[in-house]
Amino acid sequence: xxxxxxxxxxxxxxxxxxxxxxxxxxxxxxxxxxxxxxxxxxxxxxxxxxxxxxxxxxxxxxxxxxxxxxxxxxxxxxxxxxxxxxxxxxxxxxxxxxxxxxxxxxxxxxxxxxxxxxxxxxxxxxxxxxxxxxxxxxxxxxxxxxxxxxxxxxxxxxxxxxxxxxxxxxxxxxxxxxxxxxxxxxxxxxxxxxxxxxxxxxxxxxxxxxxxxxxxxxxxxxxxxxxxxxxxxxxxxxxxxxxxxxxxxxxxxxxxxxxxxxxxxxxxxxxxxxxxxxxxxxxxxxxxxxxxxxxxxxxxxxxxxxxxxxxxxxxxxxxxxxxxxxxxxxxxxxxxxxxxxxxxxxxxxxxxxxxxxxxxxxxxxxxxxxxxxxxxxxxxxxxxxxxxxxxxxxxxxxxxxxxxxxxxxxxxxxxxxxxxxxxxxxxxxxxxxxxxxxxxxxxxxxxxxxxxxxxxxxxxxxxxxxxxx
Amino acid sequence: xxxxxxxxxxxxxxxxxxxxxxxxxxxxxxxxxxxxxxxxxxxxxxxxxxxxxxxxxxxxxxxxxxxxxxxxxxxxxxxxxxxxxxxxxxxxxxxxxxxxxxxxxxxxxxxxxxxxxxxxxxxxxxxxxxxxxxxxxxxxxxxxxxxxxxxxxxxxxxxxxxxxxxxxxxxxxxxxxxxxxxxxxxxxxxxxxxxxxxxxxxxxxxxxxxxxxxxxxxxxxxxxxxxxxxxxxxxxxxxxxxxxxxxxxxxxxxxxxxxxxxxxxxxxxxxxxxxxxxxxxxxxxxxxxxxxxxxxxxxxxxxxxxxxxxxxxxxxxxxxxxxxxxxxxxxxxxxxxxxxxxxxxxxxxxxxxxxxxxxxxxxxxxxxxxxxxxxxxxxxxxxxxxxxxxxxxxxxxxxxxxxxxxxxxxxxxxxxxxxxxxxxxxxxxxxxxxxxxxxxxxxxxxxxxxxxxxxxxxxxxxxxxxxxx
Numbered sequence: 029x030x031x032x033x034x035x036x037x038x039x040x041x042x043x044x045x046x047x048x049x050x051x052x053x054x055x056x057x058x059x060x061x062x063x064x065x066x067x068x069x070x071x072x073x074x075x076x077x078x079x080x081x082x083x084x085x086x087x088x089x090x091x092x093x094x095x096x097x098x099x100x101x102x103x104x105x106x107x108x109x110x111x112x113x114x115x116x117x118x119x120x121x122x123x124x125x126x127x128x129x130x131x132x133x134x135x136x137x138x139x140x141x142x143x144x145x146x147x148x149x150x151x152x153x154x155x156x157x158x159x160x161x162x163x164x165x166x167x168x169x170x171x172x173x174x175x176x177x178x179x180x181x182x183x184x185x186x187x188x189x190x191x192x193x194x195x196x197x198x199x200x201x202x203x204x205x206x207x208x209x210x211x212x213x214x215x216x217x218x219x220x221x222x223x224x225x226x227x228x229x230x231x232x233x234x235x236x237x238x239x240x241x242x243x244x245x246x247x248x249x250x251x252x253x254x255x256x257x258x259x260x261x262x263x264x265x266x267x268x269x270x271x272x273x274x275x276x277x278x279x280x281x282x283x284x285x286x287x288x289x290x291x292x293x294x295x296x297x298x299x300x301x302x303x304x305x306x307x308x309x310x311x312x313x314x315x316x317x318x319x320x321x322x323x324x325x326x327x328x329x330x331x332x333x334x335x336x337x338x339x340x341x342x343x344x345x346x347x348x349x350x351x352x353x354x355x356x357x358x359x360x361x362x363x364x365x366x367x368x369x370x371x372x373x374x375x376x377x378x379x380x381x382x383x384x385x386x387x388x389x390x391x392x393x394x395x396x397x398x399x400x401x402x403x404x405x406x407x408x409x410x411x412x413x414x415x416x417x418x419x420x421x422x423x424x425x426x427x428x429x430x431x432x433x434x435x436x437x438x439x440x441x442x443x444x445x446x447x448x449x450x451x452x453x454x455x456x457x458x459x460x461x462x463x464x465x466x467x468x469x470x471x472x473x474x475x476x477x478x479x480x481x482x483x484x485x486x487x488x489x490x491x492x493x494x495x496x497x
Numbered sequence: 498x499x500x501x502x503x504x505x506x507x508x509x510x511x512x513x514x515x516x517x518x519x520x521x522x523x524x525x526x527x528x529x530x531x532x533x534x535x536x537x538x539x540x541x542x543x544x545x546x547x548x549x550x551x552x553x554x555x556x557x558x559x560x561x562x563x564x565x566x567x568x569x570x571x572x573x574x575x576x577x578x579x580x581x582x583x584x585x586x587x588x589x590x591x592x593x594x595x596x597x598x599x600x601x602x603x604x605x606x607x608x609x610x611x612x613x614x615x616x617x618x619x620x621x622x623x624x625x626x627x628x629x630x631x632x633x634x635x636x637x638x639x640x641x642x643x644x645x646x647x648x649x650x651x652x653x654x655x656x657x658x659x660x661x662x663x664x665x666x667x668x669x670x671x672x673x674x675x676x677x678x679x680x681x682x683x684x685x686x687x688x689x690x691x692x693x694x695x696x697x698x699x700x701x702x703x704x705x706x707x708x709x710x711x712x713x714x715x716x717x718x719x720x721x722x723x724x725x726x727x728x729x730x731x732x733x734x735x736x737x738x739x740x741x742x743x744x745x746x747x748x749x750x751x752x753x754x755x756x757x758x759x760x761x762x763x764x765x766x767x768x769x770x771x772x773x774x775x776x777x778x779x780x781x782x783x784x785x786x787x788x789x790x791x792x793x794x795x796x797x798x799x800x801x802x803x804x805x806x807x808x809x810x811x812x813x814x815x816x817x818x819x820x821x822x823x824x825x826x827x828x829x830x831x832x833x834x835x836x837x838x839x840x841x842x843x844x845x846x847x848x849x850x851x852x853x854x855x856x857x858x859x860x861x862x863x864x865x866x867x868x869x870x871x872x873x874x875x876x877x878x879x880x881x882x883x884x885x886x887x888x889x890x891x892x893x894x895x896x897x898x899x900x901x902x903x904x905x906x907x908x909x910x911x912x913x914x915x916x917x918x919x920x921x922x923x924x925x926x927x928x929x930x931x932x933x934x935x936x937x938x939x940x941x942x943x944x945x946x947x948x949x950x951x952x953x954x955x956x957x958x959x960x961x962x963x964x965x966x
Contacts, residue, residue: 077648077935094565096932103696104933113698116652116935134656168936179546183585187603227572229582446919454915463565464573466546466585467637 043069047139054347055145057372063109088171090215091464122318151307158279164302199297204304205242213240214404217266258423262404324351333392346371401431512538516608523816524614526841532578557640559684560933591787617817620776627748633771668766673773674711682709683873686735727892731873793820802861815840830864
């Protein structure tokens with residue numbers, strides 16, 4: 029191992045070229061650390077021109093925040109770091125021998141050290157045909173699309189006279205009971221029970237049916253059992269129907285097909301949101317094929333204890349796209365922001381250590397679980413913070429407060445932080461969600477049965493066909 | 498006339514059905530007033546589910562604000578007004594005899610009084626084929642598309658090696674020197690000179706060329722000549738090239754074709770923004786055809802002094818979609834927010850007056866020009882406020898302050914107001930624009946010449962083909 033470590037040290041006095049692919053948490057934290065060191069010449073490549081604060085993405089999808097409030101342009105983060113070049117582009121190939129990454133739209137980029145931080149995307153477990161009817165939540169565009177579907181569903185229910193079809197529009201299914209699914213279902217519960225309560229005239233949004241489907245026997249499977257039970261109670265208090273041990277076996281444009289104890293069941297619903305599975309980004313497969321690296325079932329790259337690909341000490345993999353074993357646990361390091369942040373920082377320090385004369389072998393990466401926090405609607409949530417002992421297992425209001433503090437601390441860009449605090453404070457006081465915009469395709473789908481009454485009964489007590497006086 | 502006035506009074510004790518088509522300034526202010534009166538049963542129809550504060554739309558297009566910050570859901574504005582129904586939908590036909598408006602997606606809606614407030618859209622003066630290469634700025638989706646084009650242009654210039662093509666990417670043409678065009682050009686000047694100044698490594702954004710093209714002999718034609726001259730000076734100080742008496746005669750994907758004194762000229766530019774002309778919304782033509790109303794050249798409906806269609810005292814037209822004569826002026830009431838707000842309020846009062854026993858004929862609508870204010874970049878702008886006398890003609894900082902106060906006063910939704918103040922304060926202090934997100938299609942157009950160098954020279958001083966040590 030020490031021979032290869034020497035190999036990545038620069039032989040000359042020229043700066044060490046580091047290429048970071050992906051500007052999520054892992055890539056960003058690695059790049060921020062490296063960009064402060066003049067020995068490094070850094071290139072950061074992303075398909076988007078901004079860093080996205082993904083933990084708050086569900087708040088955009090549910091109209092509480094605006095996209096610009098949880099995103100920060102990468103260029104502005106690195107504007108003062110003159111050793112850093114930000115490039116908008118998509119990495120599509122890797123030549124580990126020539127140490128070059130090929131781009132979809134230009135010549136390849138050479139590196140001395142490569143950091144792969146391309147994250148994950150949704151996985152439909154081999155059923156990609158479900159994607160059209162059950163969008164997932166990974167990008168800003170996903171979030172505005174989900175927001176559009178949720179709002180359109182209430183609009184469609186408002187004008188639908190047929191009670192069965194109205195119920196279909198007012199049924200929302202969230203597939204996947206992990207943190208994203210639970211937070212999404214909680215937010216939907218709040219929208220129906222609180223935000224939209226008085227907005228409609230024909231429907232009562234509080235009658236909306238929100239169903240959270242989870243294949244395992246409890247929600248928030250990474251949390252201890254007690255926390256899962258608490259989360260379930262809080263969800264049910266918000267009107268969410270929690271269905272555990274329930275598998276999704278089919279999705280179409282009018283319903284989701286479930287399987288419970290081997291028995292199939294059709295649940296009619298017009299809005300189905302996918303928060304169930306992830307798979308590694310496409311670039312992970314490219315990297316695995318080019319380097320011969322192992323991947324796990326979700327396509328994540330299996331890395332060594334120093335987060336490099338075995339046999340390639342110059343290629344690091346961080347964040348969700350890496351499958352890192354977590355000593356002492358029966359699961360790998362979870363695919364959450366803190367795992368990526370810690371990985372990114374570790375990798376940056378390892379690279380800088382290699383550039384320092386006499387810098388020894390790095391200690392293996394050790395994930396420190398600072399704890400997990402999810403909020404479920406207004407004023408409530410669950411935490412699991414192991415290092416705080418029993419105090420680390422909170423529910424309700426304290427969990428909610430902790431969540432607030434943690435998310436604001438990590439939100440990049442002070443301006444965004446102030447804006448988000450303002451929005452949250454305002455929403456909290458007014459029970460409102462002011463970013464409830466239907467953008468893109470604004471109109472409702474055409475009414476299905478072509479036999480509407482001669483006149484729409486906007487105010488049922490008035491007969492619109494009565495001759496005007 | 499008095500006979501027809503009697504005709505629109507309800508013969509029975511049932512509520513008077515008012516249908517408002519369009520939730521812009523005209524429709525919103527009429528509806529807000531009417532929704533406070535129990536004698537009225539109000540339906541507000543819009544194709545979008547939100548009211549858009551259009552005067553700040555250019556700030557979304559230039560990344561200073563996020564879409565949700567200048568829009569307010571219509572349902573939440575009217576949630577407490579139980580006499581009001583908000584419907585998402587598009588009005589497509591009118592039967593003035595049966596007093597019904599047909600919708601694209603359902604049965605017609607009956608009314609006793611109709612308020613048409615559907616606004617205007619861009620006009621390419623018969624050249625709709627220009628639209629693809631020169632988007633206009635009327636909707637949230639327009640704004641995010643323009644934002645995408647502006648940001649992509651700088652990204653493309655950054656990676657473009659050919660100096661001629663790079664100059665094309667760094668040339669921005671704004672067609673139309675009215676308030677929107679001037680504000681857009683000023684904001685572009687600020688982005689190039691200030692916001693992006695240090696963001697790139699290969700290009701210098703301050704070298705961007707911003708050209709404002711106006712067919713008339715001065716910018717801001719509705720303002721007095723002195724104000725136009727002041728605006729021009731301020732634009733030029735921001736690096737904007739102002740070309741007056743210049744007509745656009747062609748637009749393609751690489752250039753705009755100009756005509757000056759009968760001589761044609763091709764100006765290569767990859768980003769062309771349209772702020773030149775407007776025409777009445779499609780529904781205006783429907784209304785004109787159904788009622789026999791006159792329209793002006795831009796398709797706006799010519800209304801009587803009480804803003805009704807002659808012969809149809811039960812149909813009002815307000816805002817930009819109406820062509821209202823402005824006694825004592827050689828131009829009609831301008832198509833600005835205050836014209837629509839005053840029209841909407843006037844119409845609501847007229848309708849309520851008719852419902853009041855003994856309410857006489859309404860006085861004719863009199864537009865009161867509160868003044869016009871445009872800002873041009875940071876800390877500067879022009880005003881024309883006739884009723885303030887000489888003090889009403891300000892330039893520079895005082896104009897900018899006035900603009901700030903006026904726009905915040907009219908921004909609907911207190912929450913939005915606080916968020917917008919925060920964003921502005923933050924941008925002002927940091928010279929930043931944090932909503933610089935490229936959403937939708939994120940990637941650059943493919944590089945045109947298929948002969949890039951073997952390796953992209955990210956850092957020109959490093960030869961990427963040098964064998965790694």
